[in-house]
Amino acid sequence: MQKPLIIAVSGLHRGENPQPGSAVIHSIRRCHPSSLIVGLSYDPMESGLFCSGHDGVEAAFSMPFPVAGSKALLDRLDDIRQAYPLDMIIPCLDTEFPNYIAVAVELQARKINIALPDDKTFRRRSKDKLGQLGKEAGVIVPRTVVASDLDATYAACERLGYPLYLKSRFYEVRLVSKPVEVADAFRYLAAAYGVPVIAQAYIHGKEEYAVTGLGDGKGGLVGYCAIRKLMKTSAGKTFSGIVVADPALHKHVTQIAKVLKWYGPFELEFIKGQRGYELIEVNPRFPAWIDFPSQIGCNLPAALVAMLAAYKLPPIAPCPAGRMFVRHCVDLAGDISQLAEMSVTGTKTSGTTKLHQLMAAK
């Protein structure tokens, strides 16, 4: 019999720019309903903190922002472990990864399982290194120039030609159509996410594709799901998608996983242009739409939990082309006392009873 698990998940907000955490949690509960989920929160207004349903958390703790460093992260995890001895952590935000990678050895010593690439592999998929990865994996990557200041950004834009995209290392992208737009875009991205910024050539293709998968760390894939984006929010987030089964895309996905020997969740983003599929991003975590494939037989978060707990993997079915999803947003009823508890104490502790039951079962 599988012992119940205490699993920490971050990225709990499901607003206009949904983070993946709540979708990951719902997916986990579909296969591991006895698990106790601990939320790692960066804002007391994250919507997942107010959810009592399948995608909610039994407990939550405020976390130091990643800029505080890996020691602050480890100290906070040690605080959390006093009350909730974590079996595993599933980070869902890009900015968390450098700190988790830095303390991978310490987490192992604490018997906290986590699927992380090593630092070298993590850097190989960063936006400024994507061209090299593309060459190794045989996939086209748009021309990319890295710029550390405004002058370099102007030069990069002239080199690539307008229109083009300016991106931060982590999130957000700005379409820049003429030189007068460069300064504002650079200053916004640099202020929000630091430098360098990445200038990437515009692809004259209309269709965008995303692939989520789970790498086994040996160059293979536990499973994956590829979609064409049907609808996007004003912020560019996928709001609807349809599964595709294109051998050309399958080849790119398997080749990238093979070259990186990726261990854990990932998301690949492509645009299909005149030259075929062009890889524009490799994200080291599940996307916000991850619960969609979980509903059609491809539950990758549950498979990740099984991998980390050394359980038998659940069956992962190929996603049939034509299955689709549309995101539906709901209002969650909460109370000011929930906000007060999280703001003042940095904890949400409604899972105490389940914790006692779970610890007795362990």
Place this chain on the structure above:
Amino acid sequence: MNNKAGDGHLSNLTILNDRFVFDTHSGLFYRVSETAAFIINELKWRNPSIATLTASYAQHYGVSQGIAERDVELFLNDVTAYLADSQM
């Protein structure tokens, strides 16, 4: 254009409700007219020559060979132009 119509990617077209075409590779989908759906079905399942396709069309819709040739040619031209545009 080849005499033998139906070459290419039609194996990845799924036809739903007689007039809705879904491309399983690209994820694109189209609502098509009845006559377009007829032509696509013929190309997908029978892989006919242009001459055979035109004859089937003429018989199915009870129109003259000339009208059938015009309709089939116009449709195939539209598809060719669409595919060329979508590459740009």
